Amino acid sequence: MTDDKQLADTPPGFHLLAKPSGSTCNIDCTYCFFLSKEALYPEEKHRMTEATLEAYIRQLLEAHRVPEVIVAWQGGEPTLMKLEFFEHAVAVVEKYRQPHQNVQHTFQTNGLLLDDDWCVFFKKHHFLVGLSVDGPRELHNTYRLDRRGKGTFDLVMRGWECLRRHEVEFNILCTVNAANEKHGRAVYRFFRDELGAKWVQFIPIIERATEQTIQIANRGWSEQPGQKRLFYTQTGNLVTERTVGALQYGQFLIDVFEEWVRRDVGRVYVQLFDVTLEAFFGRHLLCIHAPTCGYGPALEHNGDLYSCDHFVEPKHLLGNIHQTHMLKLVASPEQRKFGNDKRDTLTRQCQSCKVRNWCNGGCPKDRFALSQDGEPGQNYLCAGFEKFFMHTGPTFNVMAQLFNQGHAPADVMETVTALDARRGPYAPCPCGSGKKFRFCHGDNAPASNFTGISPKRGGASDVAVNLG
Numbered sequence: 001m002t003d004d005k006q007l008a009d010t011p012p013g014f015h016l017l018a019k020p021s022g023s024t025c026n027i028d029c030t031y032c033f034f035l036s037k038e039a040l041y042p043e044e045k046h047r048m049t050e051a052t053l054e055a056y057i058r059q060l061l062e063a064h065r066v067p068e069v070i071v072a073w074q075g076g077e078p079t080l081m082k083l084e085f086f087e088h089a090v091a092v093v094e095k096y097r098q099p100h101q102n103v104q105h106t107f108q109t110n111g112l113l114l115d116d117d118w119c120v121f122f123k124k125h126h127f128l129v130g131l132s133v134d135g136p137r138e139l140h141n142t143y144r145l146d147r148r149g150k151g152t153f154d155l156v157m158r159g160w161e162c163l164r165r166h167e168v169e170f171n172i173l174c175t176v177n178a179a180n181e182k183h184g185r186a187v188y189r190f191f192r193d194e195l196g197a198k199w200v201q202f203i204p205i206i207e208r209a210t211e212q213t214i215q216i217a218n219r220g221w222s223e224q225p226g227q228k229r230l231f232y233t234q235t236g237n238l239v240t241e242r243t244v245g246a247l248q249y250g251q252f253l254i255d256v257f258e259e260w261v262r263r264d265v266g267r268v269y270v271q272l273f274d275v276t277l278e279a280f281f282g283r284h285l286l287c288i289h290a291p292t293c294g295y296g297p298a299l300e301h302n303g304d305l306y307s308c309d310h311f312v313e314p315k316h317l318l319g320n321i322h323q324t325h326m327l328k329l330v331a332s333p334e335q336r337k338f339g340n341d342k343r344d345t346l347t348r349q350c351q352s353c354k355v356r357n358w359c360n361g362g363c364p365k366d367r368f369a370l371s372q373d374g375e376p377g378q379n380y381l382c383a384g385f386e387k388f389f390m391h392t393g394p395t396f397n398v399m400a401q402l403f404n405q406g407h408a409p410a411d412v413m414e415t416v417t418a419l420d421a422r423r424g425p426y427a428p429c430p431c432g433s434g435k436k437f438r439f440c441h442g443d444n445a446p447a448s449n450f451t452g453i454s455p456k457r458g459g460a461s462d463v464a465v466n467l468g
């Protein structure tokens with residue numbers, strides 16, 4: 001495997017997501033189609049064995065020719081594997097790590113099972129923990145439900161408190177869906193002000209369905225009484241009621257951006273904003289907006305390796321790491337084609353788009369709409385991407401110029417403040433809400449309508465939430 005000629009054709013590094021408990025989860029979020037992936041392995045206990053763990057870590061470290069290696073755990077819910085599994089995983093990393101390799105452990109969790117033991121472990125081994133929260137209580141509890149249909153917010157906040165108590169580095173992973181899409185600013189401020197988040201990532205919820213499956217899909221992806229569970233695949237050009245609207249997604253991001261660019265540049269890292277700025281320097285940090293992809297494979301509990309976490313389905317199975325070294329699978333012609341298709345199948349509309357260099361057509365899984373001239377394969381979120389990149393592009397341009405002149409990109413906040421002063425507080429807010437700036441993204445912005453961490457602290461708990 002380490003033959004020089006073979007290595008020349010392989011990627012120097014990649015970002016593998018390992019699912020040690022498969023897609024098994026201890027909660028039942030309505031929009032989570034990953035739950036249905038259990039059906040791929042109906043006869044198996046969805047737990048990674050020691051032999052698979054050992055093969056995975058050894059091959060991952062062997063495969064990397066760059067010093068930075070990320071060992072990323074997610075699910076399903078990885079805490080279902082128990083702490084001993086990850087203690088062993090860290091020991092296996094130390095066994096195979098080359099002296100020049102720096103390993104960053106990451107761990108995505110719904111937070112429900114986090115306790116002192118978990119957090120002491122995370123802190124000791126410098127884990128970066130991703131916590132899934134969809135915003136304040138009312139918004140989070142719309143879709144992130146337990147098996148009895150009860151909102152999980154309070155339990156997640158208990159996990160968050162534990163992370164904070166032990167000073168574990170965490171980021172917030174927030175889905176943008178039909179319930180929170182109109183509340184970008186409130187959601188972001190909740191993460192920043194109440195959770196003390198320094199890293200935030202927004203992921204659009206897009207659940208595809210066909211004429212045949214849309215009704216069942218609208219009810220969710222978990223087991224339903226008297227109904228055979230649907231197996232989710234990336235097919236169909238309909239979307240569920242929980243799916244974020246394209247323009248609403250763009251507006252949500254703008255709403256966050258207008259808050260961030262006045263107060264938080266260099267202080268809070270919003271993944272898409274970082275990625276957009278980096279694109280000015282020719283670096284594409286996020287597969288979704290990179291010209292090509294294919295360096296983010298997903299590893300199932302039994303060693304099966306798939307092209308991507310979003311394509312864990314039979315036709316995208318690359319092979320099993322017990323039979324073939326993962327580097328060979330990642331560098332295989334099938335996987336290279338998978339990644340290059342992202343660029344090679346761009347519609348004419350994308351090819352001539354003004355924001356193509358930032359957007360690159362988005363993720364292929366979402367390319368099921370028609371372009372303006374009727375060509376299939378347009379991204380469902382196109383209108384939102386365009387809105388966001390057109391709106392923010394000039395500001396990111398200023399940030400890139402500041403950097404090139406030896407200044408901090410955060411200095412852009414002074415430029416934005418000066419422009420605000422020139423326009424005046426009663427001019428329309430630049431976010432496009434139609435409200436006066438002062439009462440929208442300005443200094444007299446109203447407090448959030450949503451309850452805070454504790455219902456007693458954050459505001460009216462009986463607030464009416466418009467989820468429409």
Ligand code: SF4
Nearest residue numbers: 287288293294308363
């Ligand atoms: S298919 Fe989408 S999520 Fe998967 S690697 Fe490509 S761009 Fe990334």
Ligand code: SF4
Nearest residue numbers: 350353359361382386
């Ligand atoms: S904004 Fe739309 S047209 Fe432009 S690159 Fe993105 S998906 Fe393509």
